[in-house]
Amino acid sequence: MTTALPDVRGTLTLDRPLDSLTWLRVGGPADVLFQPADVDDLAAFLAALDPAVPVFAMGVGSNLIVRDGGVRGVVIRLGRGFNDIVVAGDTVTAGAAALDAHVARRAADAGVDLTFLRTIPGSIGGAVRMNAGCYGSYVADVLVSADVVLRDGRRVTLDGAELQLAYRSSTLPDGAVLVSAVLRGPLGDPGALAQRMADQLAKRDATQPTKDRTAGSTFRNPVGHSSTGRDDDTHEMKAWKVIEGAGMRGATLGGAVMNLMHANFLTNAGGATAADLEDLGEMVRKRVYAESGVTLEWEIMRVGERTLHEATE
Secondary structure, eight states: OOOOOOSSSSSEEEEEEEEESSSSOOOOOOEEEESSHHHHHHHHHHHSSOOSSSSEEOOSSSSEEEOOEEEEEEEEEOOOGGGOOOEEETTEEEEETTTHHHHHHHHTTTBBGGGGGOOOBBHHHHHHTTTTTEETEEHHHEEEEEEEEEEOEEEEEEEEEHHHHEEEEEEEEOOOOEEEEEEEEOBHHHHHHHHHHHHHHHHHHHHOOOOSSSOOOOOOOSSOBBTTBBBTTOOOOOOHHHHHHHTTTTOOOOEEEEEESSSTTTTSSSOOOHHHHHHHHHHHHHHHHHHOOOOOBBEEESSBBBBBTTTOO
């Protein structure tokens, strides 16, 4: 990238490989990786950065495929300056880099029920952006507001309604970086909340390949959803069921495999490229459509270019 970069107090790294920053351990380099020191550093950088330079905010890479050609422009990854967790009454203010599991535990210790976050991989920034949820609860149920730095460097606070949280989606503006969120949960007994989280973890470990190199659920469940993001319980179709029904449990391509334990977990079984993973996912989508007429939609975010010279959509 030839554009001059603004001075920062954080860290700028050119041509930074991103594979080590994703759970699937694949992907090429970012033109620039920026790790801001704090919100002021981030806002000043975005305000001074050429508006033509694309910006991508990356969390802990838990639900992400970075393509082998890498990401053009600036990848922003929030770190220690963005992971504070503060509990006051029934509200929890969490930095975007705070891990979902840590937020759930800290809240439970203070008697606030955000237990559904305990088994969700990733950080609060991604959880808000994608309206993460499980066990019948979603971020949309508990989000009060989110602090955001817009692409032009302006800092704004958006309430939950403004983000229009829906099933695995929000309307966070392009190029914006979510820096913190305020969540409000019901009060409960800390001991009971801790036990609930332990039960959830046991259930997850018994049904999902938590020891394997995955990025969580690969495809969204092909079910009806309300505007709040809740599943329509009258329609029980699940992605893993249609994948298994199409004979794609255990399907492989290169080092990629649809996990034998849970068919909706795309897995790097060793030596997979991003292309292996994405192409296997597309093979699954085509087979499922041919067998059942169901069109699976990706839940894993895919970013970057197939090669360093060939841009993809």
